[in-house]
Amino acid sequence: MKAKIFIAGSGGIGRAAGLILGDSAHFDVELYFGDINAEMCDSAEKYVNDNLVSKISIHKILMPLEGATEAMEKAIANCDIILDCLPGSQAPRMARLALKHHCHYANLTEYVAETNEIIEIAKDADTAFVLQTGLAPGFINVLANRLFEDFTSEYGVEKVDRIGMKVGALSKHAPSPHFYAFTWSPIGVATEYLKDAEIVRNYKKIKVPALSGRHTIIIDGDEYEDNFTSGGAADLPDAFAGRVKDLDYKTLRYPGHYAWVEGALTTIPHGEDKIKSLENIMLENIPSVEDDVVIVYASVQGKDKNGRLRRKEKSYEIYPSTIGNQRLRAIQTSTAAPLCEIAYMMMTKGWKGLKLQSQIPTEEFLNGKIVSRFYGNY
Numbered sequence: 001m002k003a004k005i006f007i008a009g010s011g012g013i014g015r016a017a018g019l020i021l022g023d024s025a026h027f028d029v030e031l032y033f034g035d036i037n038a039e040m041c042d043s044a045e046k047y048v049n050d051n052l053v054s055k056i057s058i059h060k061i062l063m064p065l066e067g068a069t070e071a072m073e074k075a076i077a078n079c080d081i082i083l084d085c086l087p088g089s090q091a092p093r094m095a096r097l098a099l100k101h102h103c104h105y106a107n108l109t110e111y112v113a114e115t116n117e118i119i120e121i122a123k124d125a126d127t128a129f130v131l132q133t134g135l136a137p138g139f140i141n142v143l144a145n146r147l148f149e150d151f152t153s154e155y156g157v158e159k160v161d162r163i164g165m166k167v168g169a170l171s172k173h174a175p176s177p178h179f180y181a182f183t184w185s186p187i188g189v190a191t192e193y194l195k196d197a198e199i200v201r202n203y204k205k206i207k208v209p210a211l212s213g214r215h216t217i218i219i220d221g222d223e224y225e226d227n228f229t230s231g232g233a234a235d236l237p238d239a240f241a242g243r244v245k246d247l248d249y250k251t252l253r254y255p256g257h258y259a260w261v262e263g264a265l266t267t268i269p270h271g272e273d274k275i276k277s278l279e280n281i282m283l284e285n286i287p288s289v290e291d292d293v294v295i296v297y298a299s300v301q302g303k304d305k306n307g308r309l310r311r312k313e314k315s316y317e318i319y320p321s322t323i324g325n326q327r328l329r330a331i332q333t334s335t336a337a338p339l340c341e342i343a344y345m346m347m348t349k350g351w352k353g354l355k356l357q358s359q360i361p362t363e364e365f366l367n368g369k370i371v372s373r374f375y376g377n378y
Contacts, residue, residue, distance in 0.1 A: 002028045003347055006076055006103070008063070008094050009085035010035040010044035012184070013108065013134075013339075016332035017083055018048045020340045022056045023323050024370060027344070032075050034061040051326035068097055077101040081343050084108065087187070092117045099125055104346040106339055108134035110192060110231025119354060128351035130360075133342045134335040136167035136249065137234035139375070140296060141357035142338075142365050143314060144236065146378065147300040148244075149362060151312045160302030161245045165233065166217070166226050168252025168295040169331045178285055179256040183292040183331045190279040192251065193261060195230035198237050200247035205237040213250065214258050219297050219315050226250035227258050239358030252295050294318040294330040296375075316375055333374040341370040 005021060007014045010033040021029045033044045041060035049055045061075045068076070076082065076097050081104040084094045088109030095118040098105035104127045109115065115131055122129035132138055144165050151160060171181035182189070196207040213228040232249030240247055261278075268277040299313035318330045345351070345364070365371060366378040 001026060001344075001347060002030075003081065003343070004030045004032070004079040005343065006032040006034060006061075006079040006082045007085060008034045008082060008090075010040045011085065012329070012332055013335050014083075014085035015044040015047045016328050016336040017085065017339055018044060018058075019051060019323050019326060019328070020333070020336055020370065021343070022048055022052050024340065024344075026369065030057040030059075032059045032061055032079060034063045034072065034075070036063050036065060038062050047326070051324040053324060066093070073097070073101070076103060079103055081106070081346060083339055083343060085339075088114050091115070092121065095121045095129065098127070098129070102127055104128045104130075104343075104351075106130040106133050106342050106346065108132070108138070108335065108339060110137055110188075112195070112198070112231055122354040125353050128346045128349075128355055129353065130342050130346065130351075130355045132231075132234045132357055133338055133360075135169075135294065135296075135331070135338065136165070136232040136251075137357060139334070139338045139371070140165045140167050140232065140249070140298060141234040141236055142360050142362055143296070143378075144298040144300070145239075145358055145360075146362035146366055147298055147312045147314060148240070151300045151302065151310070154312075155302075155304035155310055157302060157305055159243050159245075160300050162299070162301040163236070163240065163244050163247040164297075164299045164301075165236075165249040166219075166252050166295075166297045167232065167249075168224060169334075170252070170254065170293055170295060171289045172291050172293055174254045174257070176256065178260045178282075179254040180260075180286055182282075182286055182288040183329060184335075186279050186283055187275070190275045190282065192229040192231060193278065194275050197228040197230050197249065198233055199228065199249075200237050200240065200244060203242060203245055205241070211258060211261065213248070216255070217252075217297075219252075219295060220317065223255060224252045224295070225255050225258055226252050234357040236358055239356070252297070290320075290329060292320065292330045294334045296334075314378070318374060321374060337371050337374045338365075341365060341368045344368070344370060
């Protein structure tokens with residue numbers, strides 16, 4: 001299958017997506033890397049083609065901070081898909097360009113307001129717009145939906161008591177006092193720690209403050225703490241309305257980290273930008289690392305038709321892997337692989353208009369050849 005794909009953002013996830021697509025047997029790809037930094041575009045081209053057995057055609061497009069240049073418009077018009085790996089604040093801009101030039105569009109962002117804006121943009125589109133299709137939101141939501149399908153089918157019920165979704169992008173080692181190291185965007189971490197989270201309680205969708213629901217959980221024998229963070233639930237609070245009593249998404253961390261963050265927040269003076277201030281505090285104290293692990297856990301709990309309490313659950317541990325000559329971090333593959341799987345599905349399924357995470361075909365996605373390469377089969 002021949003596909004011309006515009007990857008907006010040539011950082012860690014964008015270039016990982018380019019490498020996965022270039023290495024995939026499903027695609028004969030021509031890539032366009034777009035970025036505000038010309039050196040990043042050059043680096044991404046080198047990153048992909050230096051590590052593939054067979055080089056692919058790659059174009060580099062310098063993007064402005066706002067709007068679009070003539071060269072950028074021309075490149076997008078020549079493409080089949082935009083894979084948006086830019087910061088979430090840029091998502092509506094890229095979605096409008098996809099609509100204008102009749103491209104399929106997929107993004108990664110957990111930002112709620114921007115997602116709602118794109119829902120309006122995409123409602124009459126003649127191409128597919130798949131939103132929030134990375135790791136969390138993304139893979140975790142499709143996994144939870146699949147567990148719900150299995151639970152209701154096996155136990156003969158239509159409603160469940162609880163759906164839980166948890167993901168942690170973690171370093172393999174985490175010394176005190178913060179018990180953490182950055183494996184992805186610091187601003188993304190600060191944002192999800194401070195923006196409200198959407199959850200379901202007693203069949204009603206509500207908003208709760210981020211970091212207001214810390215608990216301990218053991219997954220595959222290892223102890224973690226979870227807590228509410230923004231964006232990870234995607235559209236599931238609406239999609240499961242009336243069918244689940246309680247639903248939430250939480251981020252996993254090593255014990256001790258959330259207590260450190262709570263302490264850091266108390267040092268931010270009143271009136272300052274809390275997200276930026278927290279990001280700065282974390283950057284001063286927490287290092288970035290390459291050796292990472294991603295923990296994924298979802299569960300569905302409720303009573304079967306005979307009144308017996310049941311739970312279905314599934315967990316994954318994703319570690320760094322190698323494509324061609326390049327070692328990719330776990331956060332790169334676990335985020336980019338779902339995006340690339342969706343690109344393949346958009347090209348082959350004839351989708352049009354908006355497609356949210358609750359609407360992704362669970363079997364085909366979870367066992368898709370790109371996703372299963374890094375996650376394993378469901």
